[in-house]
Amino acid sequence: MKFKLNFSIASIAAAALMSTSAMASDLIITFDDLNPDKKAAYDAAVEAFKKANPDINVTANNGDREAHKGSIRNALQNDSPDVITWYPGNRMGPFVDAGLFMDISDLWASDENLASNFNAIKPTMTRDGKQWGVPYSYYQWGVYYRKDIYDKLSLSEPKTWDELLSNCDVMKEAGVTPFTIGTKFLWTAAGVFDYLNLRTNGYDVHNDLTAGKIKYTDDRIRATFANWEVMLDRCSFVSTHATMSWQDAIAPFANGDAAMYVMGNFSVGQYKDAGLTDEQIDFFQFPEITAGLPRAEEAPADAFFIPAKAKNVENAKKFLSFIATAEVQSEWNKAIGQLPPNAEAEINTDDKFIVEGMETLSTAAGLAQFYDRDAPAAMAKEGMQGFQRFMLDPSTLDEVLENLDKVQAEVYK
Numbered sequence: 346m347k348f349k350l351n352f353s354i355a356s357i358a359a360a361a362l363m364s365t366s367a368m369a370s371d372l373i374i375t376f377d378d379l380n381p382d383k384k385a386a387y388d389a390a391v392e393a394f395k396k397a398n399p400d401i402n403v404t405a406n407n408g409d410r411e412a413h414k415g416s417i418r419n420a421l422q423n424d425s426p427d428v429i430t431w432y433p434g435n436r437m438g439p440f441v442d443a444g445l446f447m448d449i450s451d452l453w454a455s456d457e458n459l460a461s462n463f464n465a466i467k468p469t470m471t472r473d474g475k476q477w478g479v480p481y482s483y484y485q486w487g488v489y490y491r492k493d494i495y496d497k498l499s500l501s502e503p504k505t506w507d508e509l510l511s512n513c514d515v516m517k518e519a520g521v522t523p524f525t526i527g528t529k530f531l532w533t534a535a536g537v538f539d540y541l542n543l544r545t546n547g548y549d550v551h552n553d554l555t556a557g558k559i560k561y562t563d564d565r566i567r568a569t570f571a572n573w574e575v576m577l578d579r580c581s582f583v584s585t586h587a588t589m590s591w592q593d594a595i596a597p598f599a600n601g602d603a604a605m606y607v608m609g610n611f612s613v614g615q616y617k618d619a620g621l622t623d624e625q626i627d628f629f630q631f632p633e634i635t636a637g638l639p640r641a642e643e644a645p646a647d648a649f650f651i652p653a654k655a656k657n658v659e660n661a662k663k664f665l666s667f668i669a670t671a672e673v674q675s676e677w678n679k680a681i682g683q684l685p686p687n688a689e690a691e692i693n694t695d696d697k698f699i700v701e702g703m704e705t706l707s708t709a710a711g712l713a714q715f716y717d718r719d720a721p722a723a724m725a726k727e728g729m730q731g732f733q734r735f736m737l738d739p740s741t742l743d744e745v746l747e748n749l750d751k752v753q754a755e756v757y758k
Contacts, residue, residue, distance in 0.1 A: 366637035372660040373404045375650075377413035386680040394667050395465040396500050401660050414722075421445040425654035427661040431648050433469040433480060434714030439721065440650075441472045447651040447660065450475045456666050462688045463669070469646060469712055478703040479651040479665040480686040482678050483608040483712075485702035486536055486643035491674060492627040493603045496522060502629040504573070506544070509632045513580035516604055527601035528587050528736065529592030531729035537607050539578070539643055539733050542569040544634035549710035555719035557757030561728075561749040569721035570746070574739045587737060595619050607631070609645070613698050614682065628701050639710030645718060646686065727752040 369425050384407060391405045406426065411659075417431060421440060431446075453459045453476040463470075466483065495501070495512075498519055501596070505510035511634050513523040518677055528534045541553055546565045553559045554566065574696045583589075583597050591614060597603040599619035616626055633640065649668060651661045667673060674685035679693045684702055693699050706712065717725035731745040 347593055353634070356402060370400065370660055371402045371404070371657050372428070372664060373657070374406065374428040374664065375413075375420065375426040375430065376405070376407040377410045377430045379409055381521065382681045386656050386677045389679055390673055394671065398660075398663060399668065401663070403743075418445070421652050421654065425652040427651065427655040427657045428649050428654055428664055430647060430717045431478070431649050431650050432481065432714060433466070435476055435552070435721075436714060436717040437650070438472060438556075438606070438654045441477050445653050446477045447653050447655065447658070448475045449479070449651060450478065451475075451663070452479075452662050454589050454663060456669065458666070458671070458687070458689075459669050462670065462671070462690075463686055465707065465709070466646060466686045466712060469714060470648065473715065478648040479669050480646045480648040481668050481674065482607065482681065482683045483644050483686055484683040485629055485648035485705050486540070486607070486609045486645075487630050487702075487705060487714075489598075489612065489626060489628050490605045491598065491601065491621075491625060493625045494601060495627075501654075502523060502619075502627075503632045505632050505636075506634040509578045509742060510575070521582055521601070522559055522583055522597065522603040524582045524605050524607065525594045525598045526586045526607065528590035528733045529593070530702070531590050531733055533594070533608070533716050533728075534732035534736060535725070536609070536643065537576075538569070539713060539716050540607060540631040541572050541634070542566070543641045543643075543713060544631060544638065545569045545572055545637070547638050548713065551641070551713050552719070555716065555724075557721075557724070557753055561603065561746045561753065565747070566585060570742055573735070574742075582736065587733060609643070609683050610702055618656045623697060630705055640708075641711035641713055642706055643715055644706050644711040644712040646712070657730075661727050686691075690694060698708070722757050724756045 374391065377388070378384060387407065391403060395403050417429065420426065420429065422445065437446065456699060456718055459479065466480055467476065470478050470480060498515050499663065500512050500515060503512055516523045526533050526537070539551065545568050550559070550565055581627055583594065588595065591608070594606070595615050598606050599621055601615065630640070649665055651658060651665070655661050669687040671687050674687040674690040678685040682696065682699070684692065684699065684706065692703055713719060717729060720728060733742055733751050735745050
């Protein structure tokens with residue numbers, strides 16, 4: 346996929362050239378996505394930064410995301426780059442607490458763009474009252490559904506839990522499985538759990554659970570699972586979900602055997618590749634469960650951080666300021682089909698899912714970073730295994746929750 350920056354960098358370049366020194370300086374960046382569109386967007390942004398800052402020698406590295414997850418701590422502790430990618434929210438917590446990420450609150454305070462245009466996502470970049478990174482992209486989760494099936498069955502987008510359950514009853518009566526899902530790789534079940542918990546208990550309970558402050562056997566979490574059991578009964582999922590990846594689960598959605606999918610916006614391209622059109626697919630926010638509860642959303646973000654051992658901090662901050670500009674964020678996210686965290690950035694208004702996503706997230710009461718990002722890795726692994734086990738056999742609930750309490754006690758001690 347060819348990616349071309351269309352914005353003018355003349356003003357940025359002019360400002361940078363005024364500070365050009367006779368001796369060139371350095372900047373080392375480590376990125377973590379080799380997918381063609383993500384790689385092209387990163388490469389183009391780096392090239393634009395280099396043109397705007399010809400006095401800086403930029404080394405731009407890139408690698409596999411899963412390998413990056415396993416190697417980042419070693420990189421931060423040893424021969425650290427100047428800028429590195431990682432995740433906001435609780436997932437950045439261990440590196441912040443270990444003193445491996447640099448506090449960049451001064452940049453957030455002094456850069457008018459960051460100070461003014463990142464208010465919605467600022468809390469996810471904040472820990473101990475300080476800011477630790479700059480996000481470059483995020484995307485919405487929610488319920489993608491077959492609009493043609495809804496229309497055929499005379500159904501409307503549900504706003505409340507009861508309306509969703511009622512829709513499911515009609516679908517099952519018509520021989521349509523309400524939800525598809527593929528839990529072979531576990532994290533898809535975490536998306537369902539997160540939404541049920543956010544709608545049952547709210548954003549603070551989500552954060553307290555993933556931070557280890559409340560137990561899984563807490564009555565509030567049990568209430569989440571009680572709603573999940575109702576969902577499994579009234580809004581059944583495809584029966585073979587444990588053997589399917591999230592991509593495999595698109596098949597019953599595409600062929601009309603299932604009508605809804607709790608998923609992130611990155612999946613839309615796959616629906617179209619499976620033969621569905623924009624007219625056949627639509628999106629709605631996961632409906633309200635507890636009346637009046639402020640509606641938080643799942644919106645995983647990706648961000649750049651400055652390691653505490655960075656050697657070229659001034660240039661690293663220049664790069665983060667550049668990445669935060671509306672022009673860069675607009676072009677980057679149009680290229681990858683995601684949303685720019687900068688409120689002044691432009692979105693692809695020809696993409697109805699991006700438009701709906703921006704509307705969804707701009708009115709959210711909080712932005713969760715997803716269970717396996719907000720919880721420590723060891724907790725997330727056991728938690729998601731427990732979620733899948735519960736989906737397969739709800740009678741195991743007590744065993745699942747008691748086991749997760751034990752794991753939590755070990756992971757967070």
